[in-house]
Amino acid sequence: MTGKQKKKGQLIVLSGPSGTGKSTVIAELMAQRELFFSVSYTTRGPRVGEQDGVNYNFVTRQEFERMIAADELLEYAEYVDNYYGTSLKVINEKLDAGIDVLLDIEVKGAAKVRQRCPDAIFIFMIPPSFEELSRRLHGRNTDNEAVITGRLEKARSEYKEIPNYDYLVVNDKVSHAVGEIEAILTAAECRVENRKYIVEGDNAL
Amino acid sequence: MTGKQKKKGQLIVLSGPSGTGKSTVIAELMAQRELFFSVSYTTRGPRVGEQDGVNYNFVTRQEFERMIAADELLEYAEYVDNYYGTSLKVINEKLDAGIDVLLDIEVKGAAKVRQRCPDAIFIFMIPPSFEELSRRLHGRNTDNEAVITGRLEKARSEYKEIPNYDYLVVNDKVSHAVGEIEAILTAAECRVENRKYIVEGDNAL
Numbered sequence: 001m002t003g004k005q006k007k008k009g010q011l012i013v014l015s016g017p018s019g020t021g022k023s024t025v026i027a028e029l030m031a032q033r034e035l036f037f038s039v040s041y042t043t044r045g046p047r048v049g050e051q052d053g054v055n056y057n058f059v060t061r062q063e064f065e066r067m068i069a070a071d072e073l074l075e076y077a078e079y080v081d082n083y084y085g086t087s088l089k090v091i092n093e094k095l096d097a098g099i100d101v102l103l104d105i106e107v108k109g110a111a112k113v114r115q116r117c118p119d120a121i122f123i124f125m126i127p128p129s130f131e132e133l134s135r136r137l138h139g140r141n142t143d144n145e146a147v148i149t150g151r152l153e154k155a156r157s158e159y160k161e162i163p164n165y166d167y168l169v170v171n172d173k174v175s176h177a178v179g180e181i182e183a184i185l186t187a188a189e190c191r192v193e194n195r196k197y198i199v200e201g202d203n204a205l
Numbered sequence: 206m207t208g209k210q211k212k213k214g215q216l217i218v219l220s221g222p223s224g225t226g227k228s229t230v231i232a233e234l235m236a237q238r239e240l241f242f243s244v245s246y247t248t249r250g251p252r253v254g255e256q257d258g259v260n261y262n263f264v265t266r267q268e269f270e271r272m273i274a275a276d277e278l279l280e281y282a283e284y285v286d287n288y289y290g291t292s293l294k295v296i297n298e299k300l301d302a303g304i305d306v307l308l309d310i311e312v313k314g315a316a317k318v319r320q321r322c323p324d325a326i327f328i329f330m331i332p333p334s335f336e337e338l339s340r341r342l343h344g345r346n347t348d349n350e351a352v353i354t355g356r357l358e359k360a361r362s363e364y365k366e367i368p369n370y371d372y373l374v375v376n377d378k379v380s381h382a383v384g385e386i387e388a389i390l391t392a393a394e395c396r397v398e399n400r401k402y403i404v405e406g407d408n409a410l
Contacts, residue, residue, distance in 0.1 A: 165397055167397060183391035188392070
């Protein structure tokens with residue numbers, strides 16, 4: 001390539017109800033293509049088994065507030081006296097280096113990202129059916145009936161946000177969902193506005 | 206699927222300079238997925254080796270003018286006293302049956318399709334470089350130098366239309382170009398507006 005413009009990375013936002021299987025799909029996707037998974041920042045303390053930089057980036061309240069003041073966050077929210085947020089600075093460094101960045105984020109956070117990065121790729125993932133979602137949540141054996149009912153109700157309200165996403169992927173089978181997300185990312189790379197560097201390069205007029 | 210809405214086929218418009226290798230890519234694409242290739246209608250007579258229904262649908266001037274009057278054409282043009290056009294009727298029948306339809310059409314025809322079917326997928330295909338295009342045109346051994354120079358000039362003017370397309374695919378290798386077009390079609394199927402039938406079906410709220 002002799003083009004002046006370099007290929008830029010793409011920002012991918014993935015949302016979907018708890019129990020849809022996002023983590024498994026993300027792990028498989030990352031095994032198949034170069035992708036930076038953006039780990040959220042939080043001021044809450046790590047729980048048993050949680051690793052700094054893997055589950056969350058654990059920071060002090062002082063550091064988090066410095067990030068807010070320095071406008072280093074793409075979005076953030078406060079729950080139960082703790083901050084949770086996404087670092088725009090880290091994301092931009094990766095995108096500028098031509099690396100795709102994946103955010104696993106719930107619908108409210110995604111809405112904030114949409115305002116700030118309208119060109120990001122917004123994907124909503126759902127299970128094959130509501131019955132299947134209920135089965136999966138019961139199969140986890142970690143939550144009691146009230147918690148599961150709450151998750152299903154939350155899923156229903158999250159589904160209402162689907163029209164605000166670009167793509168809908170059904171996780172009926174991990175390989176199928178991964179294949180569709182890969183196609184979405186490849187297609188985005190092929191978009192004319194993302195390939196200006198080609199027409200300005202070897203195919204310059 | 207118990208959804209009320211059925212999956213509709215997608216209209217795909219492929220353009221690109223002569224010598225880019227569109228025919229080879231289309232043949233490979235059709236070997237890999239169900240796709241209806243829309244054959245143009247013309248009033249000119251068949252040349253040696255041309256088959257009715259394969260290279261063109263050969264029709265009388267009277268029949269072509271009936272199609273114009275009946276608004277059965279998506280686009281048409283007249284060159285050297287002969288009509289050339291694309292049947293909207295045939296295309297719509299396929300799309301309604303859920304079958305994707307591919308049009309191989311030059312930039313002016315594509316512009317007309319864009320006005321009438323803005324939701325179609327517009328793909329522009331180019332060779333890896335201008336030097337390579339020149340080499341390929343020379344390699345054909347069918348055209349003289351003046352014809353080749355004319356084709357290269359036409360290619361330059363066609364490149365100016367690239368910003369009006371959705372996707373840019375480089376045919377550096379047939380399998381690579383086919384893979385990218387397949388990804389574009391799969392991604393289009395995943396678009397939220399094309400998957401309403403899913404959320405109204407098994408995932409109905």
